[in-house]
Amino acid sequence: MICTVTFNPSLDYIVDVENFRMGLTNRTSAERILPGGKGINVSLVLMNLGIRNTALGFTAGFTGDEIIRRLQEMGVDSDFISVKNGISRINVKLRSIDGTEINGAGPEISPDKVEELMQKLDQLDRGDVLFLAGSIPSSMPDNMYEKIMERLKEKEVMTVVDAAGDLLVKVLKYHPFLVKPNNHELGEIFGVELKTREDVVPYGKKLQEMGAKNVLVSMAGEGAVLIAADGRIYSKPAPRGKLVNSVGAGDSMAAGFMAGWLEKQDYRHAFYMGLAAGSASAFSENLATGKEIQAVYRQVTG
Template sequence: MIYTVTLNPSIDYVISLDEMKVGLVNRLKTSSKFPGGKGINVSRILNELNVSNTALGFLGGFTGKFVNDALTRLNVQTDFVEIKEDTRINVKIHAQQETELNALGPNIDDAELASFIDKFNQIGNGDVVVFSGSIPANLPQNLYDQIIKKIKANGAQLAVDTTGQGLLDTLENNPIVIKPNNHELGELFHTEVTTDADIEKYAKKLIEMGAQNVMISMAGEGGMLVSKDRVLRSFAPKGKVLNSVGAGDSMLAGFVGEFNQSHDLEKAFKKGLACGSATAFSLDIATNKKIDEIFNEIDVFEK
């Protein structure tokens, strides 16, 4: 089983208008509400790929009920801890530019946190836990480390999509894959990454530090996958970008879902690219049909 972790889920309220005029009344062209959160996005893509998974995290109040009900309608299996405070609402504005207004999120009390950590006692051999996003300021900053030690002791594996020191701290646990984008990769080493050679150089440093695979998303330039023995590259398929939210999460989901089933590195990388691009070309998380269409357009080559 694959488990996804979303520590700070949300309702994503996505609105569109031709022009955003600050200080004036604006009339929307469209508005939609989606269950949001990086781990939730991973679960939704895994579901589209018919890969069994369970979404974990915290949900509370009427907003949390909306998120859980929406995921239930999408047939996503969930096991969230119910909390006292309301799940946050994030606003995504599509106008002249893409703008996001992200709320801080609820406070988690000690009993709620203990209940969440206890869930990982049942995760072990054959399972993979996907850690997505940073740890909110109101939670212990070593929370991932606590959970990772627990699941590793039970024989489970992990995949990680976070940034900065939080990402570096997970490497000693040999994650199956980590997924920085090219800018985040540079920030890890306090430098600017501008070329394929730069990306390969610094990705190999992360391999030396413990990651099994490093998958780098490069927006319109495609992506690269670096492992101990291989470097794979692909350019982005053609398409109109409608929504960048969730594209990186989708890429991670595609890789983890395929690799956990086939252990085929090249196919997993290609599936990740297809999922990421399909979501970027969609208003919401991509459908399996869209993923399949784009999968056939992607060319992966060895460097």
């Protein structure tokens, strides 16, 4: 069983506005509406790679219903918990204005609904995969990731954590199978600036010493670095391609890595699949298809 958790999913309203002017009526030149959230992005990329998984989390109101409907339309299984107070958020993304975004707050999630999610996660067992990605809503305990991993620690579930700051650091004691900070997030943890792939290696190793099994560091155009559980370091520059949309590239990298690992249990292959998936999504208007990922994989390994 493979599950992703998105505590605060969204409908992303992505618009292009030419010659945007403050204080005046502006009209879009292009627009799209997509289900959003880091865990949902992972679910979509896994599905595009032919890997069945279930998206978990919380939804509310008509926007929550639309998130579920769109995921079903896209072929993703979901088992979201419906909450009553509020609506699932709408995030407005103004692509033509330096990536400006207006993100909604999302619904209030009560303790009984949190426990309902925990009971769903109790069904996971040895060899299953759980992706925990993104921030935690203000209505939930800020140690939610810790609570989940504490509850699952005896089950040998392969956990993937894509988070920043203390949210990441505090779960390392539970030995997640994979953590995927970017170089800026890794640098912030240790109070340093990390610009090159060589820079990130000693700090990735520090995360390993703190408990992570595998540390995959995404670095946008610089590529990526994997500090693997077998002691090896894998490093590769980004493949050639035109950056179209960086949203979801990091989530795609985490999904690609785990898809590669589940396929061959080989770190080199998993690393290349992660780099290919992240790059392919960055080169695409939407999250990468399986065909697009395989095309970039051939470039990465060629």
